[in-house]
Amino acid sequence: MDDLLFYAKVILLIVLLYDVIILFRKPEKGSKVITLNFGKEMERKGINSLLIPCTMIFIISLDYIQKTDIYLSFGLLILSIIYLGYPRPFAFGKNGILLDGKTIVNDRILKAKKTETGAKISIEWYGWLMEKELPASDVTDSILEEFND
Numbered sequence: 331m332d333d334l335l336f337y338a339k340v341i342l343l344i345v346l347l348y349d350v351i352i353l354f355r356k357p358e359k360g361s362k363v364i365t366l367n368f369g370k371e372m373e374r375k376g377i378n379s380l381l382i383p384c385t386m387i388f389i390i391s392l393d394y395i396q397k398t399d400i401y402l403s404f405g406l407l408i409l410s411i412i413y414l415g416y417p418r419p420f421a422f423g424k425n426g427i428l429l430d431g432k433t434i435v436n437d438r439i440l441k442a443k444k445t446e447t448g449a450k451i452s453i454e455w456y457g458w459l460m461e462k463e464l465p466a467s468d469v470t471d472s473i474l475e476e477f478n479d
Contacts, residue, residue, distance in 0.1 A: 339389070339402050346409040352431035353418045361423030364467045368415040373447075374463060375414055382410045422469045422476075427451075429462065442477035449474050 357363050372379040386407035393400045421428040426435040440452040440459075448466040451473065452459065464470045 336402070339406060342406055343402065343409070346406060346413060349413050349431075350409055350416070353413070353416050355419075355428065355431045355433075357419050357421030357428045358423040358425055361421040361428070362469050362472050363419050363421040363428075364469050365417050366420050366465060367417055370465050371415050371418070374465060379414055382414060383407065386410050420465070420467065420469055422472050427473060429464070434462075436476075439477050442474050444474055444478075451477065 366374070375382075386403065390400050390403045390407060393403050418431065419428060424436075426433050427439070428434075434451075434453055434455075438454045440454060442449050442451045442464075445463070447463070449464040449470045450461050451464060452461050464473065
């Protein structure tokens with residue numbers, strides 16, 4: 331059972347490393363760009379900004395109770411906090427929107443709607459219809475101008 335938990339942590343480590351690495355993507359040249367700060371990121375993440383670190387602390391607690399090394403679990407906690415709050419660029423260019431290190435191409439954006447906290451865009455993501463919250467900013471205003479129905 332200990333081996334299974336170790337491998338699960340290693341898989342989670344790989345996923346978190348990938349997610350943190352893509353946060354360093356640069357926006358395309360000529361894009362309208364802002365950098366979202368820690369507070370904005372936590373606001374965008376909603377309840378996940380609390381649940382993810384709490385889950386990692388729970389895993390550390392279990393390691394401590396089982397008297398296993400907590401180094402891997404502590405590394406996961408650090409990576410999850412970096413993933414949640416790292417100041418990342420939010421950009422809109424001619425090819426699409428850069429959000430959370432991922433580029434949403436313009437062809438996948440169906441519509442944009444203004445909300446109290448910024449905007450909400452409807453996108454087609456790997457064959458599924460989903461909505462993404464965008465923070466209030468000049469970049470969001472540009473997106474609303476382009477995709478408002």
